[in-house]
Amino acid sequence: MPEPSVPFRILPELSDRNRHFWQGGEQGHLTILRCQECGYYLHPPTPTCPHDQSKDVAPEAVSGRATVASFTINHQAWIPGVEVPYLIAIVEIDEQPELRLTTNLVNCEAEDVHVGMPVQVLFEHHEDANGDVWIPLFEPTGGK
Numbered sequence: 001m002p003e004p005s006v007p008f009r010i011l012p013e014l015s016d017r018n019r020h021f022w023q024g025g026e027q028g029h030l031t032i033l034r035c036q037e038c039g040y041y042l043h044p045p046t047p048t049c050p051h052d053q054s055k056d057v058a059p060e061a062v063s064g065r066a067t068v069a070s071f072t073i074n075h076q077a078w079i080p081g082v083e084v085p086y087l088i089a090i091v092e093i094d095e096q097p098e099l100r101l102t103t104n105l106v107n108c109e110a111e112d113v114h115v116g117m118p119v120q121v122l123f124e125h126h127e128d129a130n131g132d133v134w135i136p137l138f139e140p141t142g143g144k
């Protein structure tokens, strides 16, 4: 059973292509596939770099710092067990322009969120029979 403080989530299906992303949080790292030839980060993960067609790609930890690119407040209870409202955001990872993740913002009020707000990753651990998952969420850096 999950701890009561851990909200219900539909968990991703792990594959060899995405395992680094969903389990990097075990070490506290946001982990993104990166082209080993040109250094370009690939997300969502793809087997081939779009810049130079290199297949030499490997997961690498990034800083976990990002800025809010856009966000929306969800008031609709689409999924039973998920409390509303909650914040859905697209964040741009500091390491590379246009390197964007869709995520949830936590530890902040909706009225305090703005585009360009600096955020940092934190992880929500879910136990799962097919392999534990660490969901990357983001919270305001708060000047830390």
Ligand SMILES: [Zn+2]
Pocket (backbone or CB within 6 Å): 035, 036, 037, 038, 039, 040, 049, 050, 051, 052, 053, 054
């Ligand atoms: Zn490349």
